[in-house]
Amino acid sequence: MKFFIDTANIDQIKEANDLGILDGVTTNPSLMAKEGIKGQDNILKHYVDICNIVDGDVSAEVIATDFDGIVKEGEALAELHPQIVVKVPMIKDGIKAIRYFTDKGIKTNCTLVFSPGQAILAAKAGATYVSPFIGRLDDISNEGVELIQQIVNIYTIHGFETEVLAASIRHSMHIIGCAEAGADVVTCPLDPILGLLKHPLTDIGLEKFLADHNKK
Numbered sequence: 001m002k003f004f005i006d007t008a009n010i011d012q013i014k015e016a017n018d019l020g021i022l023d024g025v026t027t028n029p030s031l032m033a034k035e036g037i038k039g040q041d042n043i044l045k046h047y048v049d050i051c052n053i054v055d056g057d058v059s060a061e062v063i064a065t066d067f068d069g070i071v072k073e074g075e076a077l078a079e080l081h082p083q084i085v086v087k088v089p090m091i092k093d094g095i096k097a098i099r100y101f102t103d104k105g106i107k108t109n110c111t112l113v114f115s116p117g118q119a120i121l122a123a124k125a126g127a128t129y130v131s132p133f134i135g136r137l138d139d140i141s142n143e144g145v146e147l148i149q150q151i152v153n154i155y156t157i158h159g160f161e162t163e164v165l166a167a168s169i170r171h172s173m174h175i176i177g178c179a180e181a182g183a184d185v186v187t188c189p190l191d192p193i194l195g196l197l198k199h200p201l202t203d204i205g206l207e208k209f210l211a212d213h214n215k216k
Helices: 010-018 029-034 040-051 067-078 092-103 116-124 134-139 144-158 172-181 190-195 200-213
Strands: 002-006 024-026 057-061 084-089 108-113 129-132 163-166 185-188
Touching (some): 002 190, 010 040, 010 190, 024 185, 040 057, 067 084, 067 092, 084 092, 092 116, 108 116, 129 144, 134 144, 134 172, 163 172, 172 185, 172 190
Parallel strands (some): 002 024, 002 185, 024 057, 084 108, 108 129, 129 163, 163 185
16 A cells, blocks of 8 residues: 655655655645635645655646636646646546546546445546545444445456545554555555554563663
């Protein structure tokens, strides 16, 4: 399973990359705004800066919601760097645009997916990734990880090549659940990734080892 970091924060991207486990990055307009990155030129430059840090795919989201607008923005994003994946919303014109990009050899990430039916349409259109938002489903008392299981099962049965990218990860147990469900990728902030390092018995064991080593 691949690990993407969901942020526009350069320091956090570098920290995750330095761990040696980072496979890519996902971003969106909200994450850009959180880092104070404003203006189209600055946003585009930031995407390139991110691509120059990591070796894997970097999802860059379109703002337009109509076919022509999505295509125009997506083509401009794809021209920025070979690692750019065009992030397209799960709407009618988004699916149409994903098919267009697929035929042009441009990688896509279909975002804001909340049902198996939406995931099927994304795969049929040739999306490189599909992004089910599991945390937001949990927020409304649905089982987000269960959706990952459903999509993985459907894709396996029908031989779809679209990768299941679990998004809206809230904590470390989400990552474990998605791994068990067969997700191809998880994308999340740095904290849930670092949370995987932690276990009280590890801390206790290390403390004892060091204490024994320092005995005179």
